[in-house]
Amino acid sequence: MATHAVRLNAVTKTYGKEVYALRGVTVDLPRGGFTAVMGPSGSGKSTFLHCAAGLDTPTSGTVHIGETELSRMNETQLTELRREKAGFVFQAFNLIPSLSVVDNVLLPFRLAGTRPDHAWLAEVIERVGLGERARHRPSQLSGGQQQRVAIARALVTRPEVVFADEPTGALDTQTAAEVLALLRQVVDTTGQTVVMVTHDPVAASYADRVLFLAGGALVDEVYAAGPETIARRMAVLGRPEAVRC
Incomplete structure (x- = not known):
């Protein structure tokens, strides 16, 4: 098995x-690690x-998730790979208002036409602290709780890597800290791989x-x-001469 997740x-x-947008980027993101990605606007x-994550195609170069090279795949294959090997958490929670917590978490299985592991489903919902709210709808949850649902949805398929794009951007400071601590816990206790884009140095400090x-x-x-x-370091990168590196 490859030592890198990506x-x-x-x-x-x-x-x-x-x-x-990208200039010859070469990097390995290790399995079981928490990597943050930062930079100026x-x-x-x-x-x-x-x-x-296979959501966009490079102009040149190669991307692997695990041992799978994405450039050799068509769009149908990429869609299947994202469902099986990647989980996603965005700033917008992207929950369906009419569905309960459990049903929102189960969406990846419904889309793929596969059956969930119900024991793992229950464990994931407990891990994100929503065991007592499993039948609540998004409107009955706080912003932080809704993001926890999104994290559970990203984890429930046991992906090789979870990609998080500004996952705390819509949250207040205290709630953001709780969500980041949860991502940190997921890495430390389950060996999950997390790759997170953020503009916030405090959020990035949770990463390895x-x-x-x-x-x-x-x-x-x-x-x-x-x-x-x-x-x-971010202050230095904000200077014009840094952008020309």
Whole structure:
């Protein structure tokens, strides 16, 4: 089994002839790790996540999830791969208002036409702290609880990697801390892999490793860093000369 959950090799993404969203990014994201991706606005963070997750296709270079190379797959195969090997958590919770917590968590199985492991389903709902609210609808939950439903939905298929795009962007500080602690716990207790794009140094400090992008290029990384260290590095990346790296 590959030691990486995700591998990008010389990945470039261009729009038109001159707009580079990514410039030759090469990086391995290890299994069982929590990686945060940061950078100034327009640095390529979202494009990085979309290419890594198979939501977008690089202009050149290769992307692997586990041992599977995405560039060799058609759209139908990519859709199946995302259902089987990737979980997604976004800033918008993307819950269906008419469905209960349990039914929202079960959506990936309904879409795939497969049966869930009910013991694992129950465990995941307990892990995210919603055991007593399993039959509630989204309108009966707080924002933080709705994001917990989204995290449970991402975990219930046992994906190789969970991709999170600004998962705390719509939450207040205390609720955001609870959600980030949950993601940290998921990595530490189940060996899950999490890749998170964020603009927040505090959120990034929950990760084992922080990758910094500027001008579409991977320019730096830090390990086990606190919010102050991350914020200082981000301040440097915000300068014009950093974007030309």
